[in-house]
Amino acid sequence: MICETIIKTILLHFILHAVLTECHLKDLGEITKNWSNVLNNLEKRIIGGTNTTKYEHPFAVQFFNHGGLCGGSILTRKTMLTAAHCFDHNKNIAEMKIFSNPRFLFDLQSIIHEVWQFEIHQNYSKEMFFSNDIAIIIIHDYFEFGPQVQKVTIIDTDVWMNINNTFVAIGWGENKYGTGFKNNNFKKVDLYYVTRERCKTENRIDLSPEMFCLSGDGETDTCRGDSGGGVLWNGALVGIISHGRGCAQAPGIYVNVYYYRTWINETVKKIYKEFCDFHNHKALK
Ligand SMILES: *[C@@H]1O[C@H](CO)[C@@H](O)[C@H](O)[C@H]1NC(C)=O
Ligand SMILES: *[C@@H]1O[C@H](CO)[C@@H](O)[C@H](O)[C@H]1NC(C)=O
Ligand SMILES: *[C@@H]1O[C@H](CO)[C@@H](O)[C@H](O)[C@H]1NC(C)=O
Ligand SMILES: *[C@@H]1O[C@H](CO)[C@@H](O)[C@H](O)[C@H]1NC(C)=O
Ligand SMILES: *[C@@H]1O[C@H](CO)[C@@H](O)[C@H](O)[C@H]1NC(C)=O
Numbered sequence: 001m002i003c004e005t006i007i008k009t010i011l012l013h014f015i016l017h018a019v020l021t022e023c024h025l026k027d028l029g030e031i032t033k034n035w036s037n038v039l040n041n042l043e044k045r046i047i048g049g050t051n052t053t054k055y056e057h058p059f060a061v062q063f064f065n066h067g068g069l070c071g072g073s074i075l076t077r078k079t080m081l082t083a084a085h086c087f088d089h090n091k092n093i094a095e096m097k098i099f100s101n102p103r104f105l106f107d108l109q110s111i112i113h114e115v116w117q118f119e120i121h122q123n124y125s126k127e128m129f130f131s132n133d134i135a136i137i138i139i140h141d142y143f144e145f146g147p148q149v150q151k152v153t154i155i156d157t158d159v160w161m162n163i164n165n166t167f168v169a170i171g172w173g174e175n176k177y178g179t180g181f182k183n184n185n186f187k188k189v190d191l192y193y194v195t196r197e198r199c200k201t202e203n204r205i206d207l208s209p210e211m212f213c214l215s216g217d218g219e220t221d222t223c224r225g226d227s228g229g230g231v232l233w234n235g236a237l238v239g240i241i242s243h244g245r246g247c248a249q250a251p252g253i254y255v256n257v258y259y260y261r262t263w264i265n266e267t268v269k270k271i272y273k274e275f276c277d278f279h280n281h282k283a284l285k
Contacts, residue, residue, distance in 0.1 A: 052188040054101055057170050059152035059237075060186070062099040062110075063137070063228055066090035069105070071171045071229020072098070073152040073237055077142045078275070079268050081152075082228035083240050083255065084124040084135040093117070098139055101148045104185050105172045111149075113139040116275060119267050121260075131208040133242045133255050135228075136264065138271040155236040158258050160193075167191045167214055167233050169241055171226030191216055191231070194251040202250040210259040212239065213251040 199213030231239035
């Protein structure tokens, strides 16, 4: 679990990637097209097992921030969603990289993207420790969509918040707390909905309204390095992996993306506009 804000330092020598700075306003609005009726399409995902592939979860990306590892989910051809705490230890864009089609951790055959700008929620960690743990990144170039790189579908309802539901969290993080990040494969884990009351009691904390809790079977969980990555229900994104007390100790805490649907929508538009304005193309009306 993403028990810790500072993630184990990894020293990497990145290959610099050519930077494209064209501004295509047609990408705007992509995020809103599949908000509706997602449930109709989504009853056929496989749940179970441990290894997964980019073909199964093509929206998942790795976000390296100055030695820290986080996950993320592609929103549009230029933007991705992650956790705000992934920026706690570094805000220098030159030290950030996104890997868009990694088969495993440190896959240097990945497509490597430069970060152009990021937007952390204005009230991140203000009302409460880790509250509003959400951020959006815009990249210089584009995510080239194909079988292993696609945008995510965000849930358009909150009916999934029910103790009878099973979720899938994905990531490249630690397999066990403290084991480190060597050659981690892309993993998925089944998690179960935990009521707010049980979550508060077991974590001995209060929860802000956008937080929800999931638990593994006692031996499985999300762990360090998974932060920022996605939690799915019926194939649609419902949560961002946020934090917890240890891994597989107490229910983990996740960010409800449905709660932020308007913020996500507006922030994507805002950073596209900044990108376009910066590159001196016509601004949005
Ligand atoms: C919306 O999702 C459906 C089903 O996944 C897909 O076939 C379609 O291309 C998507 N539409 C857009 C505009 O991306
Ligand atoms: C997952 O993949 C790794 C590496 O390919 C393999 O060693 C391991 O046995 C796989 N685990 C499962 C449960 O299939
Ligand atoms: C942050 O909190 C302030 C004060 O409660 C509120 O007015 C503002 O709308 C919040 N910002 C966002 C983006 O929710
Ligand atoms: C969970 O499922 C059980 C058995 O089907 C049912 O009785 C219960 O009402 C369900 N709980 C919720 C919160 O939907
Ligand atoms: C997102 O923005 C578009 C365009 O402004 C709007 O039509 C849509 O309703 C918004 N969706 C949400 C969930 O806020």
